[in-house]
Amino acid sequence: GAGVSQSPSNKVTEKGKDVELRCDPISGHTALYWYRQSLGQGLEFLIYFQGNSAPDKSGLPSDRFSAERTGGSVSTLTIQRTQQEDSAVYLCASSPVGTKNTEAFFGQGTRLTVV
Amino acid sequence: AQSVTQPDIHITVSEGASLELRCNYSYGATPYLFWYVQSPGQGLQLLLKYFSGDTLVQGIKGFEAEFKRSQSSFNLRKPSVHWSDAAEYFCAVGVNNQGGKLIFGQGTELSVKP
Numbered sequence: 365g366a367g368v369s370q371s372p373s374n375k376v377t378e379k380g381k382d383v384e385l386r387c388d389p390i391s392g393h394t395a396l397y398w399y400r401q402s403l404g405q406g407l408e409f410l411i412y413f414q415g416n417s418a419p420d421k422s423g424l425p426s427d428r429f430s431a432e433r434t435g436g437s438v439s440t441l442t443i444q445r446t447q448q449e450d451s452a453v454y455l456c457a458s459s460p461v462g463t464k465n466t467e468a469f470f471g472q473g474t475r476l477t478v479v
Numbered sequence: 480a481q482s483v484t485q486p487d488i489h490i491t492v493s494e495g496a497s498l499e500l501r502c503n504y505s506y507g508a509t510p511y512l513f514w515y516v517q518s519p520g521q522g523l524q525l526l527l528k529y530f531s532g533d534t535l536v537q538g539i540k541g542f543e544a545e546f547k548r549s550q551s552s553f554n555l556r557k558p559s560v561h562w563s564d565a566a567e568y569f570c571a572v573g574v575n576n577q578g579g580k581l582i583f584g585q586g587t588e589l590s591v592k593p
Binding site: 368395397399406407408409412420455457458459461466467468469470471472473 | 513515520521522523524525528569571574578579580581582583584585586
């Protein structure tokens with residue numbers, strides 16, 4: 365597609381349930397990022413995939429959060445045993461290369477509400 | 480550690496007036512700097528970026544920003560604001576000069592009066 369695609373656009377889940385959020389990056393982009401945007405914390409980096417390298421997980425807030433990227437393309441962010449503080453907009457971005465002289469292109473985000 | 484500060488949480492300007500949004504960063508080397516805009520319910524759109532070279536950068540929608548190393552600033556400007564510019568604006572720095580792993584400021588919400 366023309367841009368980064370995220371699904372679903374909205375997700376309401378019950379506390380304690382697991383959720384999966386999907387990101388389809390721009391075709392050919394080797395780097396993929398997940399961010400979280402919440403009222404209290406602003407925009408926070410979560411995780412970064414670059415090609416076949418081990419992902420940079422330094423921003424994941426707890427071990428309930430994980431992500432994978434299959435075949436170097438689509439990525440799934442999984443939140444286990446969701447808590448109310450996980451309510452946020454989760455943004456995915458991709459870029460043509462992982463470093464240097466390029467910017468990230470963002471998707472529309474998935475708004476997660478934990479009730 | 481790298482950081483970004485946007486001192487103004489909310490700014491209101493009249494349509495047609497000039498605009499300056501402030502951004503200060505903390506980083507020892509020459510940083511990669513970005514301004515993004517987010518309209519309600521939308522993702523982030525890149526307005527402009529600075530990697531190196533000319534310290535005055537031009538972006539989309541008539542925006543420009545100036546990198547001032549001595550002041551650790553990267554302020555966003557527009558000479559004449561349009562009602563459609565109402566949105567939230569985020570300044571960001573690339574972690575260790577990466578283009579996609581970013582540290583964002585808290586954002587400045589811009590309102591435009593008719």
